[in-house]
Amino acid sequence: MGYFELMGFGPKGWGLLLAQATLMTIAVSVTAFAIGAVLGGLLAWARLTGGRGIGIAAETYLTVLRGIPDLLVIYLLYFGGSSILTSAMRWLGNDGFVGVNAFAAGAIAVGIISAAYQSEVYRGAFGAVARGEIEAARAVGMGRMLMFRRILAPQILRFAIPGLGNVWQLALKESALISVVGLTEILRQAQVGAGSTRQPFVFFITAALLYLLLSTVSGWGFNRAEAAAMRGVRRA
Amino acid sequence: MDLAFLADTFVALLGGVPMLLQLTAISVSVGAVLAVLLALMRLSGNPLLDYPARGYVFVFRGTPLLVQIFLIYYGLGQFPEIRQSIAWPFLRQPYWCAILALTLNTTAYATEIIRGGILSVPFGQIEAARACGMSRFLIFRRIILPQGLRTALPAYGNEIILMTRATALASVITLMEVTGIASKLVSETFRAIEVFACAGAIYLIINFLISRAVALAERRLSPQAAPRPAAPEPAR
Numbered sequence: 001m002g003y004f005e006l007m008g009f010g011p012k013g014w015g016l017l018l019a020q021a022t023l024m025t026i027a028v029s030v031t032a033f034a035i036g037a038v039l040g041g042l043l044a045w046a047r048l049t050g051g052r053g054i055g056i057a058a059e060t061y062l063t064v065l066r067g068i069p070d071l072l073v074i075y076l077l078y079f080g081g082s083s084i085l086t087s088a089m090r091w092l093g094n095d096g097f098v099g100v101n102a103f104a105a106g107a108i109a110v111g112i113i114s115a116a117y118q119s120e121v122y123r124g125a126f127g128a129v130a131r132g133e134i135e136a137a138r139a140v141g142m143g144r145m146l147m148f149r150r151i152l153a154p155q156i157l158r159f160a161i162p163g164l165g166n167v168w169q170l171a172l173k174e175s176a177l178i179s180v181v182g183l184t185e186i187l188r189q190a191q192v193g194a195g196s197t198r199q200p201f202v203f204f205i206t207a208a209l210l211y212l213l214l215s216t217v218s219g220w221g222f223n224r225a226e227a228a229a230m231r232g233v234r235r236a
Numbered sequence: 237m238d239l240a241f242l243a244d245t246f247v248a249l250l251g252g253v254p255m256l257l258q259l260t261a262i263s264v265s266v267g268a269v270l271a272v273l274l275a276l277m278r279l280s281g282n283p284l285l286d287y288p289a290r291g292y293v294f295v296f297r298g299t300p301l302l303v304q305i306f307l308i309y310y311g312l313g314q315f316p317e318i319r320q321s322i323a324w325p326f327l328r329q330p331y332w333c334a335i336l337a338l339t340l341n342t343t344a345y346a347t348e349i350i351r352g353g354i355l356s357v358p359f360g361q362i363e364a365a366r367a368c369g370m371s372r373f374l375i376f377r378r379i380i381l382p383q384g385l386r387t388a389l390p391a392y393g394n395e396i397i398l399m400t401r402a403t404a405l406a407s408v409i410t411l412m413e414v415t416g417i418a419s420k421l422v423s424e425t426f427r428a429i430e431v432f433a434c435a436g437a438i439y440l441i442i443n444f445l446i447s448r449a450v451a452l453a454e455r456r457l458s459p460q461a462a463p464r465p466a467a468p469e470p471a472r
Contacts, residue, residue, distance in 0.1 A: 067397070067443040068436040069404030072415055076436070079428035169298075176300035180408060187303055194310060201311035208299040208307065215298045 006197070007206055014193050014203075021189035022210055028107050028185060029175040033168055035111025040118025047119065048126060058119070065116040070174050073113055078105040078181040106178030114171045121163035126152070128159040158229040165222035169215055176211070186210050238430070245421060245434045252414035253438065259403040259413065263338035264396055270339070271346035272381075278351050289347065296344035302405050304341055309333040309409045334406035342399050349395060353388030354380055386457050393450030397443045404439075414438050 001012065009015035046058045065073070081100040089098050129152060137147040179188035190207035194200035277289040296304070312318050312327055326332040357380050365375045385392075407416030418435040422428045 064436070064440065067401075067440045069401040069415060069439060071404045071407070072418070072432055072436055072439070075415075075419065075422075076429065076432040079422055080432065083426060083428050173300040176302045177405075179302070187300070187306070190303075191306070199314060201307065201314040204303060204307040204311045208295075208303050211299045211303060212295065 003202065006199070006202065014189075017189055017193070018186070018206065018210065021184055021186045022214070024183065025172070025175050025185040025210075025214070028103060028178060028183065029110070029168075029172045031103075031107040032110035032114055032175065033171045035108060036114025036118045036167070036171065039112060039115035041122055043115060043119035044122035044126065047123060062116045062119065065113050070110070070113055071177050071180065074106060074109040074177055074181060077109040078102065081105055102178065102181045102183040106175070106181060106183055110171055110174045110178065113174065114167055117167045117170060118164065121160050121167060122156060124163065125156045125159035129155045158233070161222060161226045161229055165219065165226070168218060168222070172214055172218070173211070241425075241427070242430060242434060245431050246437075248421060249414050249417055249431075249435055249438055252412060252417045253442070255406075255411065255413040256400065256403050256442070259334060259338060259406055259411075260396070260400045262335050263342055264399055266339045267342035267346050268350075268392075270343040271350050274343065274347040275350040275354060278347065279354060293344045293347055296341055297348075301337065301341050301402055302408065305334065305337040305405055305409060308337050330406070330409040330411050334403075334409060334411055338399065338402060338406075341402070342395060345395055345398075346392065349388050349391045350384065352391070353384035353386075355384075356387045357383045386454075389450065389454050389457065393447060393454075396446055396450070400439065400442055400446065 005013060007013060007015055007018065043058050043061065046054045050058070078100060082098065085098045085100055086096075089096075133151055133155070134147070137151045142150070175185060176187045179185055179191065182188065184192075186207050190203040194203040197203070274289045274292065277285040278293075280286060308327070309330060318324060318327065327336075361379055361383070362375060365379045370378070403413055404415040406413055407419060410416070412420070414435050418431050421431045425431065
């Protein structure tokens with residue numbers, strides 16, 4: 001069987017399964033990135049405006065999540081979550097092992113790692129907003145919420161795009177680790193194919209190509225978004 | 237909180253530290269040498285050297301490390317030519333496959349870091365060296381490399397920390413480093429949270445020590461920088 005027949009959409013081809021797995025990779029990475037955006041935004045806000053205690057707590061979060069392996073975070077959420085769930089169910093009178101959902105555990109794990117990186121991006125972007133604009137907004141009597149919505153948020157997002165592009169690529173690549181807890185995304189599907197056809201090289205090369213495709217297309221998308229967002233900014 | 241269990245776990249996990257350090261040290265040091273060569277290829281201005289290096293960096297940074305590990309460990313064995321070659325006694329072992337994958341991966345990231353460092357050397361210095369009659373090689377050895385590496389050091393420190401985190405993936409191909417031992421302990425004791433938290437603490441300690449060592453090296457390598465006064469508290 002030739003490569004294109006094996007990876008095609010015919011009766012013996014793996015094309016459809018790999019396409020579904022690619023959609024799963026996209027779904028889990030986007031979910032993780034969104035979790036990271038919310039959590040990262042809150043962390044950046046805590047570090048910029050919070051008191052000393054909150055600042056130290058946020059700093060600790062960053063140090064821990066950037067210092068321990070991503071695989072360990074996934075294991076901790078998946079197996080730790082499952083053991084908590086199992087004992088909770090036992091307390092309710094239901095014996096036997098209860099596993100958490102691999103998608104949820106994986107997305108949350110990659111999301112809380114992404115949050116650590118995203119908070120740095122947002123903090124840097126906040127620093128790039130001209131101080132005079134904030135003063136001007138205060139001078140015209142804007143409230144804090146209105147100032148955030150009209151002045152800060154749009155500009156922070158604009159300056160954050162390049163950094164967010166990098167963090168997105170990290171989330172995309174970290175999503176491959178979720179395969180170890182059994183989520184059928186690209187790498188897991190490639191493993192299954194490699195096992196049943198005994199052609200591991202072909203399947204893992206295909207997986208690599210799919211990741212390259214995803215990262216190239218999304219990199220191009222972020223470049224377009226950056227160009228669009230920066231069109232009104234004069235740069236040195 | 238079962239302190240005796242935590243202490244036993246911690247000691248058991250420490251048994252994986254030598255493996256972790258070996259994987260990191262070998263891949264980072266071989267990767268550094270390869271990265272200098274690739275950075276020079278990128279900067280040579282010769283498209284025949286530049287484009288292969290660019291392609292290498294693109295491929296290895298655009299795909300997940302776990303895919304690269306699987307491709308080398310499971311994928312290469314698909315070909316009888318490789319199974320009969322003299323490299324097979326090495327490529328058959330998960331240890332050498334992990335080292336190969338980690339080395340190839342860190343080389344790609346380090347290439348960009350070193351390229352950035354080399355580009356930061358002021359051109360006036362190179363002009364001055366030429367005016368003194370230094371040869372190209374001598375300029376590289378005495379002027380460009382020492383200063384470029386010094387500038388690249390902080391980013392390189394981050395890369396070393398990322399590599400210690402990445403060694404955890406070697407556990408997926410059965411290597412018994414810290415994460416591998418932790419997974420084994422979890423399957424024996426079913427106490428996922430305590431065991432993985434202990435493993436996380438070990439990674440944090442190692443990464444803290446590495447970041448201190450890099451900071452020390454930075455200070456040692458910049459004798460021209462006068463001891464800085466204590467930084468004032470940044471205005472919030």
